[in-house]
Amino acid sequence: MSDSHPSMRSATSYQPVERRKVYAQIAEQLIGQIGSRRLKPGDVLPPERELTQTFQVGRSSIREALRMLESQGVIAPANGGAFVVAGAANPLESSLRLLFALDEEAGMHDLFELRRIVECEAAALAAERHAEADLAAMDASIDEMADSLTPSGDADRFIEADLRFHLAVAAATGNRLVFHTMQAVRDVLRRALTTVYHLPQSPESAVVEHRGLRSAIATGDASRAREEMRLHLARVESDVQKGVLHG
Numbered sequence: 001m002s003d004s005h006p007s008m009r010s011a012t013s014y015q016p017v018e019r020r021k022v023y024a025q026i027a028e029q030l031i032g033q034i035g036s037r038r039l040k041p042g043d044v045l046p047p048e049r050e051l052t053q054t055f056q057v058g059r060s061s062i063r064e065a066l067r068m069l070e071s072q073g074v075i076a077p078a079n080g081g082a083f084v085v086a087g088a089a090n091p092l093e094s095s096l097r098l099l100f101a102l103d104e105e106a107g108m109h110d111l112f113e114l115r116r117i118v119e120c121e122a123a124a125l126a127a128e129r130h131a132e133a134d135l136a137a138m139d140a141s142i143d144e145m146a147d148s149l150t151p152s153g154d155a156d157r158f159i160e161a162d163l164r165f166h167l168a169v170a171a172a173t174g175n176r177l178v179f180h181t182m183q184a185v186r187d188v189l190r191r192a193l194t195t196v197y198h199l200p201q202s203p204e205s206a207v208v209e210h211r212g213l214r215s216a217i218a219t220g221d222a223s224r225a226r227e228e229m230r231l232h233l234a235r236v237e238s239d240v241q242k243g244v245l246h247g
């Protein structure tokens, strides 16, 4: 046999399958416990010694698993070398922030385009699926925005309330991933909105637009909700650009 079978020749490009890393399997099991709520935000993880016995592995694998979960923002260090399950564990949030820092070509326009893609459809779904509690959450955030529009205006308070409104719309879709995505976007967006707050009439317009959105959602008008969101986001994006130029 001078010539090997073609499939054997191509087999040389395959690599032997490596046994899954022990620490990755431990991390996966801990994530499973958090996902199923057997471990809840704020719960202290068992001490290293106990985890070593539970998983029947060495200390270094446990430490590696904990380091990985910490860097992903799933757990946070607590007193005495212990770890607790992070509050709102949203790895998407830290990843999006990291992506923004690493990818210099991803700019504000990309962020607003992502918002348009996600939030216009979210507004339409919110119109169809909202509960009374969602409308109450939207009202509370709009009231707080209006309240912080005093002459001695509080920009931080206004921006937090503005972002809470958008999260309330995302929550009203009932889609957990839409909600998590908006939470992640909120973090990157916070800085841009600070420039907008100081533009004349910009925060006032946001209050009016949020009221229009809220009423479209409350009356179950999906296409109007989608359109109100589109106009709102376009106006805010153009204000962000003005804010950057003037600021």
Ligand SMILES: [Zn+2]
Residues within 6 Å of the ligand: 162, 165, 166, 206, 210, 232
């Ligand atoms: Zn808004």
